[in-house]
Amino acid sequence: MTFDELNLIDPILKALKEEGYTNPTPIQAQAIPSLLQGKDLLGCAQTGTGKTAAFAIPIIQLLYNQREQERKRKLTSTLILTPTRELAIQIGDSFEAYGRYTGLKHTVIFGGVSQHGQTNALKHGIDILIATPGRLLDLMQQGFVDLNHVKLFVLDEADRMLDMGFVHDVKKVLSKLPKQKQSLFFSATMPPEIVKLANTILHNPVKVQVAPVSSTAEKVTQQLYYIDKTNKKSLLIDLLKKKDMHSVLIFARTKHGADRIAKDLTKQGFKTAAIHGDKSQNARQNALNDFKNGVIKTLVATDIAARGIDIDNLSHVINYEIPNQPETYVHRIGRTGRAAASGIAISFCDAEEREYIRDIEKLIGQKIPVIESHPYPMQDFTPVPKSTNDRRHQKKGEHQTQSKATSNNNSGRKFKGEAPRSENRAQGHKKLSSKPKFNSNKY
Numbered sequence: 001m002t003f004d005e006l007n008l009i010d011p012i013l014k015a016l017k018e019e020g021y022t023n024p025t026p027i028q029a030q031a032i033p034s035l036l037q038g039k040d041l042l043g044c045a046q047t048g049t050g051k052t053a054a055f056a057i058p059i060i061q062l063l064y065n066q067r068e069q070e071r072k073r074k075l076t077s078t079l080i081l082t083p084t085r086e087l088a089i090q091i092g093d094s095f096e097a098y099g100r101y102t103g104l105k106h107t108v109i110f111g112g113v114s115q116h117g118q119t120n121a122l123k124h125g126i127d128i129l130i131a132t133p134g135r136l137l138d139l140m141q142q143g144f145v146d147l148n149h150v151k152l153f154v155l156d157e158a159d160r161m162l163d164m165g166f167v168h169d170v171k172k173v174l175s176k177l178p179k180q181k182q183s184l185f186f187s188a189t190m191p192p193e194i195v196k197l198a199n200t201i202l203h204n205p206v207k208v209q210v211a212p213v214s215s216t217a218e219k220v221t222q223q224l225y226y227i228d229k230t231n232k233k234s235l236l237i238d239l240l241k242k243k244d245m246h247s248v249l250i251f252a253r254t255k256h257g258a259d260r261i262a263k264d265l266t267k268q269g270f271k272t273a274a275i276h277g278d279k280s281q282n283a284r285q286n287a288l289n290d291f292k293n294g295v296i297k298t299l300v301a302t303d304i305a306a307r308g309i310d311i312d313n314l315s316h317v318i319n320y321e322i323p324n325q326p327e328t329y330v331h332r333i334g335r336t337g338r339a340a341a342s343g344i345a346i347s348f349c350d351a352e353e354r355e356y357i358r359d360i361e362k363l364i365g366q367k368i369p370v371i372e373s374h375p376y377p378m379q380d381f382t383p384v385p386k387s388t389n390d391r392r393h394q395k396k397g398e399h400q401t402q403s404k405a406t407s408n409n410n411s412g413r414k415f416k417g418e419a420p421r422s423e424n425r426a427q428g429h430k431k432l433s434s435k436p437k438f439n440s441n442k443y
């Protein structure tokens, strides 16, 4: 199927052509026709499937086809709620790209930065508002946002909203929306709480589902190097020198580790940046832009900082450390197999991490091919002692708490003055939960 067969208007087809899209991804082919008919939609899909265009394209078309008088009023007729700033910015970029020939206006609002530019854009009138829940509620309370004219509502990454403790904020926003509207609900997973929330929002939705997480691994070429911890740095440098790696995302477990790797690579003459929870929003965005534009070819990230970032044409993902959650491995390597692309994922595994590899192979249902011949074969085969084993299980539990706490950490509190309400609330939530067993400042 091609986009030409989806009854799209010329200004959109022209923009898609410029983006280099010819065939809709499965979620786009399934969702676009129903959305154009005005139906509600329940989408089970994660980033990397083309889900943003699956909702952005029909929304642009529906708004463009409104009566001219209506279009001129710029009364915020679409609201898109998404959990992170990075995702909000990416969704904004998508509307910019696909809607560039329609004259529709959008703006993106999120916490952690001054609200001035955002309120200015709102005052001038916009058609599409893309927002994270905390800042949206803030600006609503200050009277800058009027949601009375919303006809289209999208809840993006609902399960992550739940993870990050934003569901109450989402419900508050929902209570301010007009009853009569078209609603779209996206979530990568559908636990009972999410299904319940979806049921309160959607009316007779069309359901679309695309490839579950574990299948992402199939289109990525995976390579596994068994190596001692002390040699990982040398192997990384060798690979970066020899291989044709034009854009490499390197995953580190801690922000300290990410900084150290970036420093080592910079010393060796590789243009590199690190992104993690300690970097300001601007520093992260600059690093991301430099990486996307090819100014730097290597980017080192922690899992938390990399969540949801969308980078086209990533040639390689390197797991400098193996994650202790197998799903994290799948999310990491999925970054190099976006949409139609395929890529290479390389993992460095030391003696202590071998158990994590076993868990990962169980989840993806395949053995990761091992590179046997390399200059730094593993010498230290010391089996993981029982105490370390216990620590590993403890770590698993910690990781879950860690995602929540660091997500909060990540959501902008360290920026002065602007802490959105939800973030304060999430902080409260963190305090209420059992004492964290880890140092959340590490990530």
Ligand code: AMP
Pocket (backbone or CB within 6 Å): 020, 021, 022, 023, 024, 025, 028, 046, 047, 048, 049, 050, 051, 052, 053, 310, 311, 312, 338, 339, 340
């Ligand atoms: P998403 O799942 O929305 O994060 O999209 C993943 C990536 O796929 C983004 O970089 C999009 O630009 C790209 N993409 C989306 N739809 C298509 C398409 N039909 N053809 C090629 N690339 C696409």
